[in-house]
Every structure is written in C-alpha cells, then in structure tokens.
Amino acid sequence: MESRIARAAARAQRNRSDIQLVAVTKKFPAAVIREAFELGLRDFGENYVQEFEEKHAELSDCIGARYHFIGHLQSNKAKKAAEIFDVIHTVDSAKLARRLNAELDAAAEPAGAHSSKDVLIEVKLSDEPAKAGAAPGDIAALVEAIRGCPHLRLLGLMTMPPWSDDAETSRPYFARLRELAAQNGLGQSSLSMGMSHDLEVAIEEGATIVRVGTALFGPRRKAA
Numbered sequence: 094m095e096s097r098i099a100r101a102a103a104r105a106q107r108n109r110s111d112i113q114l115v116a117v118t119k120k121f122p123a124a125v126i127r128e129a130f131e132l133g134l135r136d137f138g139e140n141y142v143q144e145f146e147e148k149h150a151e152l153s154d155c156i157g158a159r160y161h162f163i164g165h166l167q168s169n170k171a172k173k174a175a176e177i178f179d180v181i182h183t184v185d186s187a188k189l190a191r192r193l194n195a196e197l198d199a200a201a202e203p204a205g206a207h208s209s210k211d212v213l214i215e216v217k218l219s220d221e222p223a224k225a226g227a228a229p230g231d232i233a234a235l236v237e238a239i240r241g242c243p244h245l246r247l248l249g250l251m252t253m254p255p256w257s258d259d260a261e262t263s264r265p266y267f268a269r270l271r272e273l274a275a276q277n278g279l280g281q282s283s284l285s286m287g288m289s290h291d292l293e294v295a296i297e298e299g300a301t302i303v304r305v306g307t308a309l310f311g312p313r314r315k316a317a
C-alpha cells in the first residue's frame with residue numbers, strides 16, 4: 094500500500110506527506126485494528142456507529158489512534174458518533190451539523206468549553222438513489238451552517254463515486270470534487286476521495302485522504 098501511494102504521489106508531483114491513509118476496518122474485529130496499530134497505522138475508518146462502539150471499547154490502550162466515521166450518519170446516532178470518532182467525513186445536512194454541534198456542546202466540560210470535532214461534507218455527485226451526500230448546489234449553505242457551529246471544524250469535502258471496476262471512471266468525480274472545493278473557498282482544504290481500486294487516480298486529482306479497506310485487509314465478509 095505504501096508503495097502504491099508513494100508512486101502515485103511521485104507521478105502527480107505531490108508530497109507523500111500531504112496524503113493521509115485511512116485504513117477502513119468495517120466488518121473486521123478489533124483485533125485487526127490493533128494489529129494494524131502495532132504495525133504503525135494510526136487512522137482507521139468505520140461505517141457503522143454501533144459496530145464500532147463495541148470495538149472501540151476494546152481499543153482503549155491504542156493511544157494515538159484516530160477514528161474516522163465514513164458511513165451514513167443518522168441524527169439519532171450523532172451523540173454516540175461524536176463520542177467515539179475523531180473525524181466525521183459524512184456531514185450532509187445543516188440539520189446533522191447542528192445536531193452534532195449541540196451534542197458536543199452538551200458534552201463539553203466545563204459547560205461551554207471549547208472543544209471541536211473535525212468534519213467533512215459528503216458530496217453526492219452521482220444520481221444513485223442509495224447514496225447519501227449533499228448536492229453540489231447545497232455546499233455553500235452547508236459550509237455557512239458548519240462555520241456557525243463553534244464545536245465543528247470544517248476540514249473539507251468527501252465523495253464516493255459510483256462503483257466501477259475501471260478506476261478511470263472515478264476520475265471525473267474526483268476532479269469535480271476538487272473544483273467544488275475551490276468554488277466554495279475550500280481550495281486549501283482536505284479532499285477525502287479514493288479507495289482500494291482508484292486511489293492512484295484520486296491522488297492524481299488532488300486527494301489528501303484516501304480510504305482503503307480491501308487492499309489492506311482483504312475482502313470483507315458479507316453481512317450475515
């Protein structure tokens with residue numbers, strides 16, 4: 094994995110240090126996260142709040158690990174997600190942003206203390222009905238809403254193109270996310286895009302965070 098990222102960065106004339114690898118561990122047990130942590134990985138991505146809640150309890154000794162929520166976040170899970178994740182990649186409505194902010198405010202000790210959570214806006218660039226994300230035209234308002242939330246710190250944008258075997262199919266989606274970031278005053282911000290099969294293309298198009306599961310850990314078991 095390291096050599097794939099390094100080669101792609103070199104080809105795109107970018108610094109390897111500007112690209113963060115998030116190891117996606119959904120559907121793998123806590124022991125897999127621990128093993129990866131011991132090998133030096135620090136950033137882990139998970140899709141399900143409840144699944145990770147159980148694993149998180151087993152990982153309290155992995156000091157310095159950072160957990161990224163990359164699944165669809167329902168408002169009623171916002172409180173728990175804010176507790177156990179360090180970065181939330183999938184804020185897609187002002188309502189969810191305000192809910193997260195309110196939960197963080199309620200949890201702040203002493204009351205009103207300033208703690209902030211890193212978030213990204215998930216953008217939906219395809220018309221697949223099953224996919225979540227803010228429409229491109231709603232990004233500006235959502236940026237405003239997040240900036241109005243003192244407990245949220247906006248890192249940038251995230252997207253997930255339609256699945257295809259051919260990584261080149263993802264390129265226009267990645268390029269579009271980069272353009273949308275620039276148009277919304279987020280030109281220097283994070284771009285969370287690229288997975289096992291298309292991370293090279295994502296890096297060529299400016300990804301600063303790649304989210305990689307299968308290429309690190311092998312195929313996931315299908316849900317029972």
Ligand SMILES: *Cc1c(COP(=O)(O)O)cnc(C)c1O
Binds near residue numbers: 140164287290305
């Ligand atoms: C599962 C998942 C990934 C990782 O996908 P792989 O193809 O296994 O690398 C990345 N991002 C999101 C949002 C995911 O749900």
